[in-house]
Amino acid sequence: MDEDSLMLLGSCPVPFQDSTKVLLGHGSGGKLTADLIEQLFLPTFRNPYLEKLDDQAVVAVDGVRLAFTTDSYVVTPIFFPGGDIGQLAVHGTVNDLAMSGARPLYLSAAFILEEGLPLADLARIVASMRDACATAGVVLVTGDTKVVNRGSGDRIFINTSGVGRIEHTRVISADQVRAGDRVILSGTIADHGMAVMSKREGLEFETEIMSDTAPLNSLVQILGADNNGGQP
Amino acid sequence: MDEDSLMLLGSCPVPFQDSTKVLLGHGSGGKLTADLIEQLFLPTFRNPYLEKLDDQAVVAVDGVRLAFTTDSYVVTPIFFPGGDIGQLAVHGTVNDLAMSGARPLYLSAAFILEEGLPLADLARIVASMRDACATAGVVLVTGDTKVVNRGSGDRIFINTSGVGRIEHTRVISADQVRAGDRVILSGTIADHGMAVMSKREGLEFETEIMSDTAPLNSLVQILGADNNGGQP
Numbered sequence: 001m002d003e004d005s006l007m008l009l010g011s012c013p014v015p016f017q018d019s020t021k022v023l024l025g026h027g028s029g030g031k032l033t034a035d036l037i038e039q040l041f042l043p044t045f046r047n048p049y050l051e052k053l054d055d056q057a058v059v060a061v062d063g064v065r066l067a068f069t070t071d072s073y074v075v076t077p078i079f080f081p082g083g084d085i086g087q088l089a090v091h092g093t094v095n096d097l098a099m100s101g102a103r104p105l106y107l108s109a110a111f112i113l114e115e116g117l118p119l120a121d122l123a124r125i126v127a128s129m130r131d132a133c134a135t136a137g138v139v140l141v142t143g144d145t146k147v148v149n150r151g152s153g154d155r156i157f158i159n160t161s162g163v164g165r166i167e168h169t170r171v172i173s174a175d176q177v178r179a180g181d182r183v184i185l186s187g188t189i190a191d192h193g194m195a196v197m198s199k200r201e202g203l204e205f206e207t208e209i210m211s212d213t214a215p216l217n218s219l220v221q222i223l224g225a226d227n228n229g230g231q232p
Numbered sequence: 233m234d235e236d237s238l239m240l241l242g243s244c245p246v247p248f249q250d251s252t253k254v255l256l257g258h259g260s261g262g263k264l265t266a267d268l269i270e271q272l273f274l275p276t277f278r279n280p281y282l283e284k285l286d287d288q289a290v291v292a293v294d295g296v297r298l299a300f301t302t303d304s305y306v307v308t309p310i311f312f313p314g315g316d317i318g319q320l321a322v323h324g325t326v327n328d329l330a331m332s333g334a335r336p337l338y339l340s341a342a343f344i345l346e347e348g349l350p351l352a353d354l355a356r357i358v359a360s361m362r363d364a365c366a367t368a369g370v371v372l373v374t375g376d377t378k379v380v381n382r383g384s385g386d387r388i389f390i391n392t393s394g395v396g397r398i399e400h401t402r403v404i405s406a407d408q409v410r411a412g413d414r415v416i417l418s419g420t421i422a423d424h425g426m427a428v429m430s431k432r433e434g435l436e437f438e439t440e441i442m443s444d445t446a447p448l449n450s451l452v453q454i455l456g457a458d459n460n461g462g463q464p
Contacts, residue, residue: 022349027379036377040351044358045365049338049373057373059338061397062296070340070393074378106281106291108302110391112344117254119272126276133277141281141289144303144391145268147259152306154384159342159376161302161393165293 054174055096058166065166067102069093072159078125081195082210085158086125090132090140091213093160098217101172101224102164104136109160110144114153125156136215138162168224186219187212286405287328290398297398299334301325304391310357312431314424314442317390318357322364323445325392330449333404333456334396336368341392342376346385357388368447370394400456418451419444 025032042050049057056069073089090107097104109129113122133140195211197203257264274282281289288301305321322339329336341361345354365372427443429435 020351022345022379024347024379027377044362045372047371064294064296069374070342071376072342072344072378074380108393110302110304112304113254115256119252130276139279140277142301145259146304146306147254147256148306152386159391161340
């Protein structure tokens, strides 16, 4: 262990005292994930982009405002009622870009395949990604494929990163949220999680619950236009 | 299996006839990887960006030319003589951007952690990424963390994606290479591969072979300036 990590471990009450190992909860998006971000990632990389704690960064290149985001998808099962890991990977990154008010433009896809994955499954997932890109109006421009030994992965993990153009001058960010703001739900909640879980655990309900995975960028564009009174 | 994948499998002599499953070679960067790209990814996503078969895409947003790239790092062992997976993940993506003549600007980092990874190892890797970013002059602006069950991963996988600005008007691409072109080596070859393999397999040599992982963007910038006669 180097000095930095010793210092880091010394200064972190939770979760580093509770556990010296990574727990499933560190990736759940809840308390442990927040601890990991606040106690490890933020202090190490400290910069104004990360400090916003948004799902995407807004960066400027030659005066053009871009949104840039990344997400890995490790969902099990990889095919579930209403969707699959490929479609989800496109929708998730498109939506993360849209949440800054950006128009999603370009996506990357990086596959970590476990040795032994049926090529037919990969083909089905990739076709699903193509359709999701077409629906969302984004182009998949670059990619990467790695294969790990059997038992060192879980069939397929997909990372998608994305770049979008911000076509407005507002600052849309989680740190702008105020008590009393209205929350807009784009559908009923928990459909996706329940669809995945019911398939994973073999749960049966009277009706099959379908994932509602979908690209929300066109919805968000309309929202932007409404709020903006026609201003760019 | 859907119609698309059936069609695809029907039209692919190699490797789909030899094997209906993903093999380690599909991720090695050699013949099987090329087959996978040419027989699956290209026909599915067919667009001019992917057709170049470069390690990065060059895209334009409002007249600004950007390079965009992604790579996942699954190296074992995660610490090796001369470096670690974190440093490698920064250098690799910085270099993929530089190979289009771009100035690397912004990086994303997405971690897939296996339950049980010592947090001290993660802290050491993250500190190493911070140092590598500082040396290369890039800012890590966005990230993601997922945790998979013990046995569903291999300690840590890291995806880095990157965005750079292309500050010249040349077209630098693998498809521009011609017979008779000179190849510039930035150092002795195979150091990195041998360093990793010697550690993985417990091989001992008279001298320890160190990985030569390094950011090459400043070298490439000089090259661009020399060739360019001062033109933008």
